[in-house]
Amino acid sequence: MTKRAFDLDALSAELGDILGDRLSTSQAIREQHGQDESFHPCAAPDLVAFAHSTEDVSKIVTLCAKYKAPVIAFGAGTALEGHVNAIYGGVCIDLSQMDAVVQVRPEDMDVTVQAGVKRRQLEEYLRDTGLHFPVDPGADATLGGMAATGASGTTTLRYGAMKENVLALKAVLADGSIVELGGRARKSSAGYDLLHLLVGSEGTLGIITELTLRLYGRPEVEASGVCAFDTVQNMVDAVTLAIQCEIPLARMELMDELAIFAVNHYAGLENEVAPTLFLEFHGTEASVADDQCRFVEIADELGGKGFKAATSPEERKKLWRARHEALYAAKALNPGKKGLITDVCVPISQLAQSIADTRQDFDDHGILAAVVGHVGDGNYHTTLWVEPGDEAALKTAEDAVNRMVERAIAAGGTCTGEHGIGLGKRQFLQEEHPSAMAMMRTIKAALDPDNIMNPGKVL
Amino acid sequence: MTKRAFDLDALSAELGDILGDRLSTSQAIREQHGQDESFHPCAAPDLVAFAHSTEDVSKIVTLCAKYKAPVIAFGAGTALEGHVNAIYGGVCIDLSQMDAVVQVRPEDMDVTVQAGVKRRQLEEYLRDTGLHFPVDPGADATLGGMAATGASGTTTLRYGAMKENVLALKAVLADGSIVELGGRARKSSAGYDLLHLLVGSEGTLGIITELTLRLYGRPEVEASGVCAFDTVQNMVDAVTLAIQCEIPLARMELMDELAIFAVNHYAGLENEVAPTLFLEFHGTEASVADDQCRFVEIADELGGKGFKAATSPEERKKLWRARHEALYAAKALNPGKKGLITDVCVPISQLAQSIADTRQDFDDHGILAAVVGHVGDGNYHTTLWVEPGDEAALKTAEDAVNRMVERAIAAGGTCTGEHGIGLGKRQFLQEEHPSAMAMMRTIKAALDPDNIMNPGKVL
Numbered sequence: 001m002t003k004r005a006f007d008l009d010a011l012s013a014e015l016g017d018i019l020g021d022r023l024s025t026s027q028a029i030r031e032q033h034g035q036d037e038s039f040h041p042c043a044a045p046d047l048v049a050f051a052h053s054t055e056d057v058s059k060i061v062t063l064c065a066k067y068k069a070p071v072i073a074f075g076a077g078t079a080l081e082g083h084v085n086a087i088y089g090g091v092c093i094d095l096s097q098m099d100a101v102v103q104v105r106p107e108d109m110d111v112t113v114q115a116g117v118k119r120r121q122l123e124e125y126l127r128d129t130g131l132h133f134p135v136d137p138g139a140d141a142t143l144g145g146m147a148a149t150g151a152s153g154t155t156t157l158r159y160g161a162m163k164e165n166v167l168a169l170k171a172v173l174a175d176g177s178i179v180e181l182g183g184r185a186r187k188s189s190a191g192y193d194l195l196h197l198l199v200g201s202e203g204t205l206g207i208i209t210e211l212t213l214r215l216y217g218r219p220e221v222e223a224s225g226v227c228a229f230d231t232v233q234n235m236v237d238a239v240t241l242a243i244q245c246e247i248p249l250a251r252m253e254l255m256d257e258l259a260i261f262a263v264n265h266y267a268g269l270e271n272e273v274a275p276t277l278f279l280e281f282h283g284t285e286a287s288v289a290d291d292q293c294r295f296v297e298i299a300d301e302l303g304g305k306g307f308k309a310a311t312s313p314e315e316r317k318k319l320w321r322a323r324h325e326a327l328y329a330a331k332a333l334n335p336g337k338k339g340l341i342t343d344v345c346v347p348i349s350q351l352a353q354s355i356a357d358t359r360q361d362f363d364d365h366g367i368l369a370a371v372v373g374h375v376g377d378g379n380y381h382t383t384l385w386v387e388p389g390d391e392a393a394l395k396t397a398e399d400a401v402n403r404m405v406e407r408a409i410a411a412g413g414t415c416t417g418e419h420g421i422g423l424g425k426r427q428f429l430q431e432e433h434p435s436a437m438a439m440m441r442t443i444k445a446a447l448d449p450d451n452i453m454n455p456g457k458v459l
Numbered sequence: 460m461t462k463r464a465f466d467l468d469a470l471s472a473e474l475g476d477i478l479g480d481r482l483s484t485s486q487a488i489r490e491q492h493g494q495d496e497s498f499h500p501c502a503a504p505d506l507v508a509f510a511h512s513t514e515d516v517s518k519i520v521t522l523c524a525k526y527k528a529p530v531i532a533f534g535a536g537t538a539l540e541g542h543v544n545a546i547y548g549g550v551c552i553d554l555s556q557m558d559a560v561v562q563v564r565p566e567d568m569d570v571t572v573q574a575g576v577k578r579r580q581l582e583e584y585l586r587d588t589g590l591h592f593p594v595d596p597g598a599d600a601t602l603g604g605m606a607a608t609g610a611s612g613t614t615t616l617r618y619g620a621m622k623e624n625v626l627a628l629k630a631v632l633a634d635g636s637i638v639e640l641g642g643r644a645r646k647s648s649a650g651y652d653l654l655h656l657l658v659g660s661e662g663t664l665g666i667i668t669e670l671t672l673r674l675y676g677r678p679e680v681e682a683s684g685v686c687a688f689d690t691v692q693n694m695v696d697a698v699t700l701a702i703q704c705e706i707p708l709a710r711m712e713l714m715d716e717l718a719i720f721a722v723n724h725y726a727g728l729e730n731e732v733a734p735t736l737f738l739e740f741h742g743t744e745a746s747v748a749d750d751q752c753r754f755v756e757i758a759d760e761l762g763g764k765g766f767k768a769a770t771s772p773e774e775r776k777k778l779w780r781a782r783h784e785a786l787y788a789a790k791a792l793n794p795g796k797k798g799l800i801t802d803v804c805v806p807i808s809q810l811a812q813s814i815a816d817t818r819q820d821f822d823d824h825g826i827l828a829a830v831v832g833h834v835g836d837g838n839y840h841t842t843l844w845v846e847p848g849d850e851a852a853l854k855t856a857e858d859a860v861n862r863m864v865e866r867a868i869a870a871g872g873t874c875t876g877e878h879g880i881g882l883g884k885r886q887f888l889q890e891e892h893p894s895a896m897a898m899m900r901t902i903k904a905a906l907d908p909d910n911i912m913n914p915g916k917v918l
Contacts, residue, residue: 105806105808106703107699107807107808108806108807108808109702109703110806130703131703149648150648150652151648152646152648156646160623161646161648163652164619164623173898177894177897178894179894179895179898180892180894180895181892181895183871183872183873183891184806184871184872185804185805185806185836185837185838185871185872185873185876186804186806186807186836186837186838187611187615187620187804187833187836187837187838187873187876187877188804188873188875188876189608189609189610189611189620189659189875189876189877189878189879189880190873190874190875190879190880190884190887190888190891190892191659191880191888191891191892191895191899191917191918192656192659192660192664192899192902192903192917193609193622193655193656193658193659193660194656194895194898194899194902196652196655196656197651197652197653197655197656199652200648200650200651200652201651201652205651216705217702217703217704217705219705240566243568243676244565244568244589244590244676245676246675246676246678246741246742248707282705283705284749284753286745286746286749287745287746287749287750290743290745290746290749291746294743345644345645345646345647346644347564347567347569347643347644347645348566348567348645349564349566349567374646377644377645377646378644378645378646379644379645379646412642412643412644413642413643413644414642414644414646414647414649415649416647416648416649417644417646417647417648418646418648419648420648420649421648421649421650425649428649429649429650432642432649432650433639433640433649433650435636435637435638435639436638436639436640436650436653438636439632439638439653439906440650440651440653442905442906443651443653443656443902443905443906444651445905446901446902446904446905447898447901447902458650458651459650
């Protein structure tokens with residue numbers, strides 16, 4: 001983490017000429033932009049530039065290219081692997097003021113937004129259109145950040161991740177040039193798919209400034225269900241069967257025993273302490289009833305215990321309360337500690353064993369960490385709680401995460417289902433994609449020869 | 460179309476050492492590999508090499524790299540834009556003998572196949588598993604070719620194109636190195652998405668040798684429906700509303716008046732000569748009944764005439780017969796002529812006008828060409844029939860295609876929804892993606908500095 005040498009004063013003066021008071025050198029603002037929600041220590045940029053337009057971003061990157069200064073895009077700061085930390089210094093471009101919904105096209109079921117529009121803001125904006133944008137990573141992230149990190153979440157099972165839902169984007173490349181990638185036609189086989197090269201590239205190949213997203217009709221009926229199982233294996237078997245039967249579930253969320261125990265304790269709930277599956281069904285009254293009925297049949301076969309269902313918003317909220325409170329409950333069990341949050345994703349045939357191995361490993365090392373997961377995708381998360389300053393505990397937690405990730409890769413899975421590489425998982429990218437690393441480096445070098453775009457991340 | 464200069468004798472000798480009688484210089488075999496199903500004149504490669512493994516392909520490409528000889532992958536030869544034509548000579552690698560289904564994993568609902576496995580062969584192989592692979596471009600193409608060209612088809616509306624259904628692949632790059640991209644986990648945000656860079660790159664960045672595909676549960680019930688409309692606009696409005704209401708249709712195929720007229724004449728059918736929509740519903744008995752009922756309500760509102768439904772295989776076949784016979788019917792109306800087949804795709808709000816403009820243009824120029832299309836995706840096809848050798852007629856047809864494509868791009872669409880760029884649409888790629896061309900060229904130059912991979916295609 002040596003700061004890169006470049007002429008900061010000259011760059012600052014030239015940026016100031018363009019941005020005026022939208023360029024900040026204040027320590028508080030710099031530090032606020034030097035970290036995300038992860039465990040990685042703050043690394044403040046030298047300057048924070050607030051962009052109002054794609055042209056602003058182009059001008060800023062052009063100057064950074066001139067001075068070979070690192071340039072890092074910042075949205076809401078909700079990333080989880082140190083994506084925004086300015087480990088080599090440089091300029092942070094804050095895109096949060098680029099928050100205009102440019103155009104909703106109900107007939108084409110798409111929307112164009114600036115990169116700084118947040119997920120909940122868009123949800124609110126769409127409220128009266130009968131349409132919705134379903135990708136929900138939990139945090140109220142910016143849509144530009146969600147695209148840049150390849151975010152997904154609880155509804156990915158049904159509606160896909162950002163990857164499947166970004167139709168087009170505008171981005172600024174390392175030389176300051178502006179590109180428009182993808183398009184609004186629902187299909188195209190015209191030329192290289194550069195859109196998907198930028199989605200998930202974490203600001204290392206370009207900065208996304210505007211994006212067109214796919215929308216969906218809001219379902220007539222949303223119903224929820226909860227069902228406990230004797231074992232995680234039985235639950236995964238039920239989920240597998242439901243998917244094979246093409247029951248179009250919108251959400252299938254797993255909480256393990258420890259997660260249920262924590263939330264019972266925290267929120268005074270009385271859920272049975274057992275691996276529990278939270279479900280959501282989207283459709284018409286008839287289709288939801290049919291889907292529920294088919295799911296219950298499957299759950300019954302696999303020892304599912306007492307499927308509970310709800311359709312009214314209040315009842316649904318109550319039923320899902322345990323899932324919604326999971327992180328707060330875990331926090332409450334670990335007062336004063338900071339969470340080391342991680343995720344892996346494995347083929348679903350490996351999921352039950354992967355979770356069992358992780359649980360065993362945690363038990364062996366005296367780690368109290370619950371497992372929650374998007375079980376339909378084979379993706380699960382855990383948070384390891386560490387007292388700030390306790391280096392030994394941090395090392396124990398990091399080692400446990402490393403073993404969990406290595407087991408996931410060995411099982412044919414990935415080191416991260418939805419959090420990205422950032423700083424925290426760089427060591428595993430090589431392990432997961434040994435033969436692809438050279439190709440990734442070739443592309444990075446070709447598109448960003450001076451390595452100014454979010455240097456030190458991903459590769 | 461000048462042949463590139465390279466030491467053919469030396470390359471041929473070295474390849475012969477490796478391949479023995481799997482290297483062919485026979486004129487008949489070379490010519491058979493010098494063209495696809497398009498209008499582009501045959502351009503035979505100098506050599507045809509039959510590969511049996513990824514290692515074979517790697518060795519062949521390594522030698523081509525040594526001699527800077529063009530190298531072109533060949534599957535079933537069913538492409539439609541001159542993708543395989545060896546316009547600079549070189550070596551054609553025929554992958555059709557790499558036709559092993561490597562592994563089906565029912566629990567993970569995926570399958571790994573060699574690149575030369577054909578679509579119908581896989582369908583047959585999966586028959587008893589309860590699973591199916593839905594991407595259906597019409598032709599019995601190889602799955603490697605379908606991935607390389609970013610194919611899609613009638614079921615893309617529901618199940619996505621190749622882009623959405625290739626989970627992982629093995630490929631040989633321009634230096635002969637073997638890469639494995641993607642993975643079997645259903646989600647990953649680990650590193651650059653190089654998988655989607657290769658899918659649709661038409662053999663210009665690498666040769667796909669093995670791929671893992673997503674499978675789906677075979678629906679309990681498949682039902683068909685047919686419905687005529689007064690105007691294409693009304694039909695498109697009905698389709699738009701059905702999509703907004705999230706009716707999960709598996710297929711929605713348009714035939715225009717001329718297409719219906721042709722097929723009535725050819726097959727002695729008595730369909731009303733009107734824009735006609737062919738539908739397919741996949742699901743359970745209850746969900747299909749619900750979906751049909753909702754669709755009929757929508758169609759009724761928009762002047763749909765006499766919705767006919769069928770669930771038994773025989774009745775369904777009869778109902779869809781017009782659609783299945785469309786190409787033969789058009790051929791029969793144009794005896795002795797060869798078809799210039801093309802496709803465009805536009806945002807659905809532009810579809811009715813786009814088809815109307817195309818029809819008007821054809822009428823103005825005395826062109827007799829029917830329109831069929833995957834209307835839910837905004838994608839439509841037409842075939843212009845030309846007497847071989849009639850250069851004036853060919854020019855008229857090509858000019859009409861050019862205008863159709865230019866109108867589609869102007870309407871926010873793409874020059875090709877599913878046929879790809881190949882030779883035939885290179886001029887339009889620049890028009891559609893002006894700002895992205897430099898980035899595409901940078902990536903091509905970085906990954907294939909000697910331009911040996913299918914040179915002259917895409918870019």
